[in-house]
Amino acid sequence: MLKRWIRKPAPDPQHVRDLAAALRVNEAVIALLCQRGICTFDEAKAYFRPAVDTLHDPLLMRDMDRAVQRLTEALFQEEKVLVYGDYDVDGTTSVALVYSYLRPLFGPARIDYYIPDRYTEGYGISTQGIDWAADNGFKLIVALDCGVKSVDKVAYANERGVDFIICDHHLPGAELPAAVAVLDPKRADCAYPFKELSGCGVGFKLMQALCQAQGFDEAPLHELMDLLAVSIAADIVPITGENRTLVYHGLKRLNDRTRSPRAGFDALRQLAGLREGPLTVSSLVFGFAPRINAAGRLGDAKRAVSMLLAESAEEALAKANVVDKTNTERRGFDTRITEEALQMLEADQMLRNARATVLFKQDWHKGVIGIVASRCLDKYYRPTVILTESNGKATGSARSVVGFDVHQAIVECADLLDQYGGHMYAAGLTMPLENVKAFRERFEQVVAARLTDEQTIPPVEIDLPLRLEDISWSFYNLLHQMEPFGPGNTNPVFESTDVRIVPGSAKVVGNSHLKLTLTQEGSGNVEAIGFGLADHYDRITRGQHFSVCYTVDVNEYRGQKTLQLRLKDIGWN
Known part of the structure; x- marks a missing residue:
């Protein structure tokens, strides 16, 4: 498919040189930072080493004081609390985080969780869920990743004597529900500085505010940042500002083998074949998220929460196997229906x-x-x-x-x-x-x-021009320090012009992919892979010069690591 290459404006070269000298960092990396609005020494320091103590005060969020007051009342008046979440990854990780934090405070007899059935109840807060809460003696529901548009459902809950605290991140409608508190940074009247939290992120801020109000140690809450990282990655929210800090520390928790990892994530890692190397945002998006999502797509999303809460490796693996089997079934439906849809279009x-x-x-x-x-x-x-x-x-x-x-x-x-x-x-x-x-x-x-x-025409955004000779392990390691990558902080895309293939190096693999070795006058050779770019094979093998846009990646084969360009597109000079 034809793509349009969009080249980002180059930052001021003098500013790049000055900041590169101050930080003693490669000028290309500094140019990338400047393009992302990171233009001073202090901003760069905060970017490369995001600190938990820079997180915003949760009380800046509208209704947070009311939410904390109501949750505190429930805690000390021995009321039962129901943690209610959506059936996708953001919803299930939200439930696991809030339930995990509140359970030791309330005790197992006074807290439970609820995920609506996608097919019988639909998205968000359901009448059936409210009835279940009321019939089982729950006086307060903490709704996560849903609820900001549930005006009629919250009104019904009020009639049944059930209060709501809503933690959502979707755009509100014209009318807000009559809940005790509606926490949503996208509320027009909310002055919270960061608007792009995930649903799990809003739930985290509520727990953070409760910690501060009661003088609780926040360390147990920080242990739950692995759930935050998965929610942010899966929900495709921008990995900038506060989200970047949360993902950075969540990934550190996921990858810290000196502490026991969450059994559910460890089981998913095993089933997804991600044992080698550290987990990244990409690992979470493609390895964890589809499996967690599958539980709610084809069955009961409570299975995903149960897996995330599992205390032993054996229990987690047994539950993860069920989730993984559901994901395999989901892929079958996905493939068949996609084929039918494309046939309808083509016919x-x-x-x-x-x-x-x-x-x-x-x-x-x-x-x-x-x-x-x-x-x-x-x-x-x-x-x-x-x-x-x-x-x-x-x-x-x-x-x-x-x-x-x-x-x-x-x-x-x-x-x-x-x-x-x-x-x-x-x-x-x-x-x-x-x-x-x-x-x-x-x-x-x-x-x-x-x-x-x-x-x-699908766009490819290109950060900077680059010569192949500038691609080295030291350059890659600097790029690596810009992670976690994701929306708002994407893996840098470079453009190299007037390149050609090393004769005999090009081959088509897997029917549609192109594997080749690139060279440029005055530089060495670099391996490259272009997924879905096999249509260019005939033309590149004629010896013509061309341009490539790509990310810099690592290929590991039989224990050997080599730098590899992952081509986004090929252009002709």
């Missing part, structure tokens, strides 16, 4: 030529349609909605291309919908079955009016 010229993709099939599995939407987006790069039937309604997931607000496009179809929510690049929606055709037509009209031709 219909009108669908192929549309500006948006909207597909509906009654028997598609609700648990994987978000993944299928992402797969279709990868193939046909345009706003995509995948719908299936559930409980007599059409329900689905939307995904979008860079720069196009799919949530706003859905808002313009609101009169056809029963429910919707989400953000710029991902959303969920539900509608009457009879409205699917009208929704497809309206959504297509909205997208066609707003989507530019440029937005239909």
